[in-house]
Amino acid sequence: xxxxxxxxxxxxxxxxxxxxxxxxxxxxxxxxxxxxxxxxxxxxxxxxxxxxxxxxxxxxxxxxxxxxxxxxxxxxxxxxxxxxxxxxxxxxxxxxxxxxxxxxxxxxxxxxxxxxxxxxxxxxxxxxxxxxxxxxxxxxxxxxxxxxxxxxxxxxxxxxxxxxxxxxxxxxxxxxxxxxxxxxxxxxxxxxxxxxxxxxxxxxxxxxxxxxxxxxxxxxxxxxxxxxxxxxxxxxxxxxxxxxxxxxxxxxxxxxxxxxxxxxxxxxxxxxxxxxxxxxxxxxxxxxxxxxxxxxxxxxxxxxxx
Numbered sequence: 001x002x003x004x005x006x007x008x009x010x011x012x013x014x015x016x017x018x019x020x021x022x023x024x025x026x027x028x029x030x031x032x033x034x035x036x037x038x039x040x041x042x043x044x045x046x047x048x049x050x051x052x053x054x055x056x057x058x059x060x061x062x063x064x065x066x067x068x069x070x071x072x073x074x075x076x077x078x079x080x081x082x083x084x085x086x087x088x089x090x091x092x093x094x095x096x097x098x099x100x101x102x103x104x105x106x107x108x109x110x111x112x113x114x115x116x117x118x119x120x121x122x123x124x125x126x127x128x129x130x131x132x133x134x135x136x137x138x139x140x141x142x143x144x145x146x147x148x149x150x151x152x153x154x155x156x157x158x159x160x161x162x163x164x165x166x167x168x169x170x171x172x173x174x175x176x177x178x179x180x181x182x183x184x185x186x187x188x189x190x191x192x193x194x195x196x197x198x199x200x201x202x203x204x205x206x207x208x209x210x211x212x213x214x215x216x217x218x219x220x221x222x223x224x225x226x227x228x229x230x231x232x233x234x235x236x237x238x239x240x241x242x243x244x245x246x247x248x249x250x251x252x253x254x255x256x257x258x259x260x261x262x263x264x265x266x267x268x269x270x271x272x273x274x275x276x277x278x279x280x281x282x283x284x285x286x287x288x289x290x291x292x293x294x295x296x297x298x299x300x301x302x303x304x305x306x
Contacts, residue, residue: 019045037068041100043090048157052148053130059116059154060090061162064103066110072165075112075158076303077150079123079175079182082203083138086117088176093289098296107297108304112162116154121146122203122222123182124232133221141221150182151190172303174198174249176292177260184234184248184267188241196303198249200295201256201287204235204263211258235263238270248278249302251295253285260287 044061067073078095080088089095095113102108119142130144159166173194175183180202187197205212205219212218223229230236250268252261261282268280281298285291 016040017043017045020047037066037070038063039065041065041096042067043096045086048153050149050153052145052153055130057117057149057153058086059114060086061158062090062096062099062113062115063162064099064110064112067112067163069163071110072163072170073110073112074170074172074304075114075162075164076300077154077171077173077183078113078115079118079173079179080115081175081177081179082120084179086115089113089115093293093296095296095300098300102297102300102304106306108300109306111304112158112164114154114158116150118146118150118179118182120178121182122178123147123150123185124222126221141218147186147189150186151193155193168193168245169195172196172198174200174299174303175202176200177287178203180204181234185232185237187246187248188234188237188243191241191243191246195245196247196249198299198302199234199251199264199267200292200299201252201260202234202250202264202267203258204260204267206235206263206266208259235267235270238267238274238276243271243274243276246276247302248276249281249299250278251281251283251298253283253287253291255285256287258287 042063046059046061047056050057078089080086090113099113103110120140121142121144123146125145125147127143128145132140132142134140158164171194173183173187174197180199181204183197184199184202187194209217209219223232248271250264252264254261265280268278271278283295
């Protein structure tokens with residue numbers, strides 16, 4: 001059963017926004033049917049219970065114009081950056097409007113876009129129990145089984161309750177900054193789940209941690225030991241994981257304040273040396289919304305281009 005809490009018709013765009021409380025998980029037919037496809041694209045704001053984190057979590061789901069349960073759609077998962085949230089991509093950067101435009105022009109296939117709440121977690125199974133390191137601090141790291149939350153709870157929910165092409169060939173993941181790390185880590189660790197992955201200014205650290213509170217800051221959270229770095233660092237995973245069926249898109253601004261272009265360029269070299277399909281796009285720009293927003297259409301064409 002779906003309880004619709006709020007319905008807003010967006011004046012500046014062609015899509016509508018619906019807030020949904022998933023007290024019981026919705027069925028595919030609840031969001032569209034063969035006889036009643038969507039007349040305009042729709043953004044659903046979902047709340048659902050995560051088994052891995054044992055708490056209610058949020059995600060935004062974009063459904064394209066014409067969506068209905070008679071058709072099956074590929075799914076793109078877009079992951080936000082550090083201190084971001086599930087609204088960062090669809091609402092903040094305007095991915096929904098860009099998707100509407102490109103679908104209307106026939107440049108990309110109609111697709112479902114999912115942007116989940118990932119907190120400041122880096123998408124890791126960092127602890128068995130959910131916790132916030134410094135409650136009240138928006139920059140605090142979050143602990144818990146976030147990898148399981150993404151690869152099991154979110155994927156299971158979407159494939160179970162929307163009209164998806166539920167196969168790796170039609171499932172893509174990408175993200176910006178921290179979300180780029182999460183996407184690369186998830187795809188490299190689970191190449192059976194995704195066929196395309198994008199790292200947009202991905203948070204790939206080499207040996208300089210000066211911008212993240214030094215050795216005892218983010219590094220201690222991400223890589224508390226050499227063994228955990230070997231199993232988590234996308235740069236290391238790229239050297240040994242079987243990524244032969246994966247397509248990778250990388251980009252970064254040349255004025256990125258974290259110098260993530262260094263790690264991004266290194267990752268591209270590693271992937272190409274192993275014969276993995278990788279494309280690296282060094283661009284003008286900073287580590288900010290203006291940079292990512294200016295490349296939205298390029299990202300979407302990589303994921304869903306026709």
